[in-house]
Amino acid sequence: HAKRLGKDRSELYDSRLHANALASQRTEAALRRAIEENRFVLHYQPIVSLPQQAIVGFEALVRLLDDDGTLIAPQHFIPVAEESGLIVPMGTWVLRQACSDIATLQRVSGMRLAVSVNVSAAQAARHDLADTVASALTDSGLDERSLCIELTESALLEADESTLAQLNDLRARGIQISLDDFGTGYSSLTYLRTFPVSNIKVDRSFVAGIGVRPGDLAIVRAVTGLARDLGIGCVAEGIETPRQLAEVIALGAQYGQGYLFSRPVPVTDLLDLLVPPLRTALGA
Ligand code: C2E
Ligand code: MG
Numbered sequence: 219h220a221k222r223l224g225k226d227r228s229e230l231y232d233s234r235l236h237a238n239a240l241a242s243q244r245t246e247a248a249l250r251r252a253i254e255e256n257r258f259v260l261h262y263q264p265i266v267s268l269p270q271q272a273i274v275g276f277e278a279l280v281r282l283l284d285d286d287g288t289l290i291a292p293q294h295f296i297p298v299a300e301e302s303g304l305i306v307p308m309g310t311w312v313l314r315q316a317c318s319d320i321a322t323l324q325r326v327s328g329m330r331l332a333v334s335v336n337v338s339a340a341q342a343a344r345h346d347l348a349d350t351v352a353s354a355l356t357d358s359g360l361d362e363r364s365l366c367i368e369l370t371e372s373a374l375l376e377a378d379e380s381t382l383a384q385l386n387d388l389r390a391r392g393i394q395i396s397l398d399d400f401g402t403g404y405s406s407l408t409y410l411r412t413f414p415v416s417n418i419k420v421d422r423s424f425v426a427g428i429g430v431r432p433g434d435l436a437i438v439r440a441v442t443g444l445a446r447d448l449g450i451g452c453v454a455e456g457i458e459t460p461r462q463l464a465e466v467i468a469l470g471a472q473y474g475q476g477y478l479f480s481r482p483v484p485v486t487d488l489l490d491l492l493v494p495p496l497r498t499a500l501g502a
């Protein structure tokens with residue numbers, strides 16, 4: 219579907235159109251049909267190494283293709299998918315498609331690029347999580363070290379021994395694990411010592427608060443410092459302005475993600491992103 223959609227339709231999904239309009243029932247019916255018909259689309263947003271001033275990977279972000287051809291943003295259907303359990307087959311599709319897309323992009327570009335995939339609590343709770351990840355890698359030919367699984371604190375709240383064992387297994391095989399939206403969930407530093415976390419993603423609400431709410435700069439500083447001292451990576455999410463970029467660089471964040479670099483784009487646009495213009499956003 220991504221190919222068919224093309225550039226001009228990439229930004230067609232519009233929360234204003236769908237925010238109030240879609241009753242949850244209609245969304246669930248649309249969602250069920252979408253899954254049966256495989257009507258999901260992945261967009262990809264660059265993750266940038268701040269010291270290297272270069273794209274090192276992409277986060278895969280799912281959209282739902284509505285009957286009229288518009289793309290519906292995840293906030294409008296993920297909650298329904300979670301309640302109905304449909305998040306599990308959807309998540310498997312996302313994982314497999316993302317691995318396949320990035321394996322292809324690696325071959326075409328000759329670059330070593332990573333892909334980050336969001337994994338929900340229901341997926342993390344399944345005993346076949348590690349097997350699902352393993353077959354996505356085998357079938358796509360993607361290298362273990364090129365895949366990152368993003369989990370939120372809330373997803374880890376429900377994790378049991380089996381989840382922990384599987385996450386340890388994934389890490390041992392070289393797969394990265396990011397703690398997403400850090401600071402917004404049931405934040406507990408215990409997660410950082412219990413789970414094999416390789417990256418913390420500072421939630422974009424804190425980045426947005428830099429220069430607005432005095433406490434937010436302190437929080438971003440504390441989290442980047444914590445990541446550094448733990449010897450793990452730190453991604454600043456939601457960088458929209460040059461000022462926010464300068465602040466997170468000064469605080470020592472290793473990676474950045476946000477509209478300043480690029481919005482999420484269809485897979486067909488990724489090669490274009492890998493050539494120079496990124497330097498403009500970085501002021502180089
Ligand atoms: P997330 O994983 O924290 O993804 C980042 C979200 O922030 C994306 O929204 C992205 O478009 C948005 N974003 C990135 N940079 C900026 C910025 O500079 N400013 C602003 N205002 N926003 C920015 P998106 O694509 O709407 O996804 C929202 C959430 O939906 C994701 O948050 C994630 O929790 C969930 N999601 C998306 N795809 C999947 C998926 O395949 N599986 C699961 N389980 N959840 C997904
Ligand atoms: Mg994420």
Ligand code: MG
Pocket residue numbers: 398399419421455
């Ligand atoms: Mg996030």
Ligand code: MG
Pocket residue numbers: 399421422455
């Ligand atoms: Mg977020």
